[in-house]
Amino acid sequence: MRWTLKSKPSEDKINHLAQALNVENFVATLLIQRGIETFDDAKNFFRPSLEHLHDPYLMKDMDKAVSRIEKAIANQENILVFGDYDVDGTTAVSLVSSYLKSYYPNVATYIPDRYAEGYGVSFMGIDFADDNGFSLIIALDCGIKSIDHVAYAKERNIDFIICDHHRPGDTLPDAVAVLDPKREDCFYPYDELCGCGVGFKLIQALGTNRNETIDDLFPYLDLVATAIAADIVPMTGENRVLAYYGLQVINSNPRPGIKALVHQVKKKSLDITDVVFIIAPRINAAGRIKHGNHAVELLTEFNFEQAQQFASEIEKYNADRKDLDKQITKEAFQQIEKNQEQNRFSTVVFQEDWHKGVIGIVASRLIETYYRPTLVFTKSGDKYAASARSVKGFDVYNALDACAEHLEQFGGHMYAAGMTLKEENYPTFKEAFEKQVEKTILPEMLTPEIEIDAEINFTDITPKLIRILKQFEPFGPLNMTPVFMTKNIKDTGYAKAMGADEDHLKLFVKQNNSEGISAIGFGLGKKLDLTTHQKPFQAAYCISENEWNGTISTQLMLKDIQ
Numbered sequence: 160m161r162w163t164l165k166s167k168p169s170e171d172k173i174n175h176l177a178q179a180l181n182v183e184n185f186v187a188t189l190l191i192q193r194g195i196e197t198f199d200d201a202k203n204f205f206r207p208s209l210e211h212l213h214d215p216y217l218m219k220d221m222d223k224a225v226s227r228i229e230k231a232i233a234n235q236e237n238i239l240v241f242g243d244y245d246v247d248g249t250t251a252v253s254l255v256s257s258y259l260k261s262y263y264p265n266v267a268t269y270i271p272d273r274y275a276e277g278y279g280v281s282f283m284g285i286d287f288a289d290d291n292g293f294s295l296i297i298a299l300d301c302g303i304k305s306i307d308h309v310a311y312a313k314e315r316n317i318d319f320i321i322c323d324h325h326r327p328g329d330t331l332p333d334a335v336a337v338l339d340p341k342r343e344d345c346f347y348p349y350d351e352l353c354g355c356g357v358g359f360k361l362i363q364a365l366g367t368n369r370n371e372t373i374d375d376l377f378p379y380l381d382l383v384a385t386a387i388a389a390d391i392v393p394m395t396g397e398n399r400v401l402a403y404y405g406l407q408v409i410n411s412n413p414r415p416g417i418k419a420l421v422h423q424v425k426k427k428s429l430d431i432t433d434v435v436f437i438i439a440p441r442i443n444a445a446g447r448i449k450h451g452n453h454a455v456e457l458l459t460e461f462n463f464e465q466a467q468q469f470a471s472e473i474e475k476y477n478a479d480r481k482d483l484d485k486q487i488t489k490e491a492f493q494q495i496e497k498n499q500e501q502n503r504f505s506t507v508v509f510q511e512d513w514h515k516g517v518i519g520i521v522a523s524r525l526i527e528t529y530y531r532p533t534l535v536f537t538k539s540g541d542k543y544a545a546s547a548r549s550v551k552g553f554d555v556y557n558a559l560d561a562c563a564e565h566l567e568q569f570g571g572h573m574y575a576a577g578m579t580l581k582e583e584n585y586p587t588f589k590e591a592f593e594k595q596v597e598k599t600i601l602p603e604m605l606t607p608e609i610e611i612d613a614e615i616n617f618t619d620i621t622p623k624l625i626r627i628l629k630q631f632e633p634f635g636p637l638n639m640t641p642v643f644m645t646k647n648i649k650d651t652g653y654a655k656a657m658g659a660d661e662d663h664l665k666l667f668v669k670q671n672n673s674e675g676i677s678a679i680g681f682g683l684g685k686k687l688d689l690t691t692h693q694k695p696f697q698a699a700y701c702i703s704e705n706e707w708n709g710t711i712s713t714q715l716m717l718k719d720i721q
Contacts, residue, residue, distance in 0.1 A: 160719050161603070162644070162699055164611045165192055172196060185613045186627055189641050192612060194395075205630045207403040209373045215364035218357075219345035224320045224336035225364050231295045232263050239288045241269045242299040242354070243278060244451030246389035246442045250382040251299035251322070251355040253458035258362040258379065262369070267293070268459075270451035274515060277539065278577050279570070280305040289315045297361075298322065300354025303339050304570055306332045322357040324392075325570055326556065349396045355386030356401060380405035381413045382458065387635070388431050389439035391574070394635025402431060402633045409434065416457040419470035431633035441470075444477035447516030484517045488524045491535065495525075504605070505531055505596040507589045509545075511538035519546035519575070526550060530607050532558065532596050534578075536585065542567060543585055547576040552604045553596075561599075562591045609699050609718050612641040617648075617673035620702060620713060628702060642718060646697040651675055654691055656684035664717065666690055668698070677705070680717030689720055696720050 167173075168191040177187035179198045190196075195204050203211060215221055231238055238259065242252035252268050259266045269288070271281045279301040285308060288296055295318050298305070302321035309319045309332035319334035324341060331337050338357050340350035352360070359379065366376055384405020387398050394402060409417060410428050417438065421429060424437050445453035453476070457469040491508045495501060506522075506529050513521075518535040525533045526548055532555050536545040549555035554573045559566065565588035569578035580588055634640045653667035664680040664687060678700065680686070689696050698720045705714040 160609060161606050162609050162611055162719070162721070164614065164644070168192070176201070182627065183619065183624070185615055185619065186624070189612050189631075193638055207400045209377075209400065209404060211400050212363070212373065212397055213348050215360040215367075218338055218340060218347040218360055218364075219342055220336035220338055221360070221364050224322075224338055224361060225368065227295065227318060227320060227335045228259075228297075228365060229368065235265060236295055237265045237267070237291070237293040238263075239267055239269050239284075239293040239296045240299065241271075241280065241284055241296050241301075242451075243301045244270050244273050244446030244454075245300075246439045246454075247354040247386045248300040249442060249446065249451050249454035250386040250389075250458065251358040253455050254355055254379050254382045255297060255299060255322075255358045255362060256455075257459045258365070258376075267291075268452075268455050270446070270455060272450060273446055274539065277544065277579065280308040282308065282311060285312045285315065285317065288312070288317055293317065295320070299358050300324070302332065302334070303327045303337070303341075304332075304568075306330060308332070309334050320361075322354065322361055324352050324354050324357055325572065349398075351393045351395065351398060353386045353390040353392045353398070355383050355390075356392075356398065359383050359401065377404065378408060378412070378414070381408040381417050384409060384431075384633075385417070385434055385438055385442070388434040388633075389443070391636060393637040394431075394633055395637045398635070399633065399638065402635070406431065406434070406633060409438075414458065414461075415463040415466035416460050416469065418463065419457070419466040420473070422467065422470070431635060440480070441473050441477050444480045445473050447514075448476040448479050448483075480517055480520075483514045484520045484524070487513050487517060487521045487535075491521055491525055492528070495529065501529065503531070503593055504600055505593050506533040507536070507592060508534075509536035509543060509585060513537040515539055515544060518544075519548065519577075522546050522548040531605055532600070534592065539579065541582070542579045543582055544579045545577065547571065547578065549574045550604055551608060553600050558592065558595045558599065561595045562588060565591055609642060610639075611644045611699055614644045614646070617645060617670040617676060620676070625702060625704065625713065640701045642699055642701055644697060644699050645670055647671070647695050648698055649693050649695055650690040654687060656687045658684065660684075664690070664720075666717075668715070676713055676715055678715035678717050680720065683717055683720065686720050 172191055173184050173187045177184045180201055195201050240252050240256040242248035256266055256268045269284050271284055276283050280298055297320045299322045303323040303325050320336045321334045322338045326341050340347045340352055384402045387402045392398055420438050420441050442454045460466040494508050506525050515537050518537055522533045522535045530550055532549045532553055534545045534547045536543045547555045556571050556573055556576050559569045565584045567579045648668045648670050650666045650668055655665050657663045657665050662682055662684040664683040666678040667675050668678050669675050699718040700715040703714050703716050704711050
């Protein structure tokens with residue numbers, strides 16, 4: 160584990176902002192590191208407002224999308240809302256379909272089967288639309304590369320509106336409208352929306368024609384916040400505003416489906432981390448284990464008893480998903496060791512009976528041990544299909560692009576992608592990918608990094624600081640929970656390893672004559688020796704609050720100690 164202290168902004172900038180906001184210099188430093196340099200920037204950051212959302216019509220093709228939907232409604236056409244089977248796709252389909260159905264009945268949803276159809280727009284889905292009299296398909300969280308599919312639909316007199324956020328290829332599909340802020344010719348002010356976020360901009364634009372304000376669309380923000388959290392998009396700009404207010408909806412008046420999921424885990428108030436680890440995996444489990452339709456049913460159900468029934472079924476899928484994920488991860492480790500591939504630049508593993516629904520999770524698990532770009536393949540029909548996950552700073556999408564001659568298709572982002580290839584191309588692809596990673600990855604990218612925002616003393620940890628840090632939420636990429644470093648710490652004699660395998664560390668620490676603070680380090684049990692016999696050490700940590708028997712106390716969440 161390497162520690163990197165973020166570079167410090169200029170003293171002038173720090174002093175200026177600290178004075179303007181009446182905060183300590185290191186708090187001003189944290190803000191400037193996040194791109195917040197003026198009083199007005201800080202005001203917008205600390206007080207997110209729905210008024211800060213951009214006009215949806217600034218998005219290229221939005222006017223075309225709206226007029227085609229209005230035309231479909233005027234002509235009583237059947238509209239099919241199509242989306243991917245992950246959290247971003249199922250929330251987007253739930254959002255757009257339930258909004259349209261609130262004033263127009265001829266709307267149905269379609270989620271492709273992960274196993275029979277694979278990722279994105281499918282010919283089976285278009286055939287379904289054709290057989291059932293749909294003349295307009297709205298594709299969400301997919302479609303930006305579906306050139307052949309859109310042409311196929313056009314031959315059948317079916318129009319497409321594409322709402323995507325993935326990187327386009329050289330050519331765009333010939334759809335009525337292509338909404339994607341990552342289009343080269345789209346000058347929408349914020350290009351980091353998730354698929355559900357693009358769907359939200361579509362209903363925002365539709366709403367303006369019906370004299371609706373943002374307040375009318377407020378109840379849909381629980382879905383948008385869930386997608387933002389699950390899709391790991393930057394927690395900046397519009398995403399942060401939508402997530403901030405979406406969390407309010409989740410905690411005050413969520414739709415019955417989300418209420419039923421939260422009900423299962425009996426937590427009073429959820430933050431963005433809870434959405435990532437509690438709500439998102441359960442919604443995902445439906446598409447991973449059974450079918451994404453189950454997630455859409457749950458998220459569009461208005462009867463709470465029925466939603467609870469759906470949620471308990473999804474809870475079962477999630478338990479199955481956990482068992483599969485453990486088993487496959489174990490088999491993948493065995494394969495790496497058997498093939499003596501522990502010291503490669505990439506991990507590429509395959510087993511034909513691995514469950515396609517969990518290979519992405521397995522890839523993330525493997526990175527926890529072998530920190531390098533990772534692809535996990537399984538058999539899908541007569542092809543091999545994989546999920547890719549990357550490490551910080553390495554663009555796995557570009558690496559796949561460089562090996563495209565061996566692939567049938569691929570798509571995704573810098574840190575996560577999916578692909579398929581022919582069985583006979585697997586060995587040559589595996590070697591080509593390894594060579595490409597070796598050639599392009601920087602040595603430091605192969606060691607996990609802890610980025611430290613600021614070095615502070617324990618005396619700096621005051622109730623005021625904790626109040627300010629709470630206002631940095633919601634956290635996410637480009638606005639991560641601040642990580643602090645403190646030197647010359649000693650444990651006060653309480654140090655112990657905890658947990659079934661003693662792999663967690665519990666401490667009660669002081670620095671010089673400061674008050675004692677409790678600290679916990681998950682996965683740091685093996686570092687117990689560093690803390691015994693009053694030996695001084697340094698720690699990298701986040702500051703949190705722990706509630707126990709009605710009392711709230713400060714707790715350090717240790718990232719690492721040295």
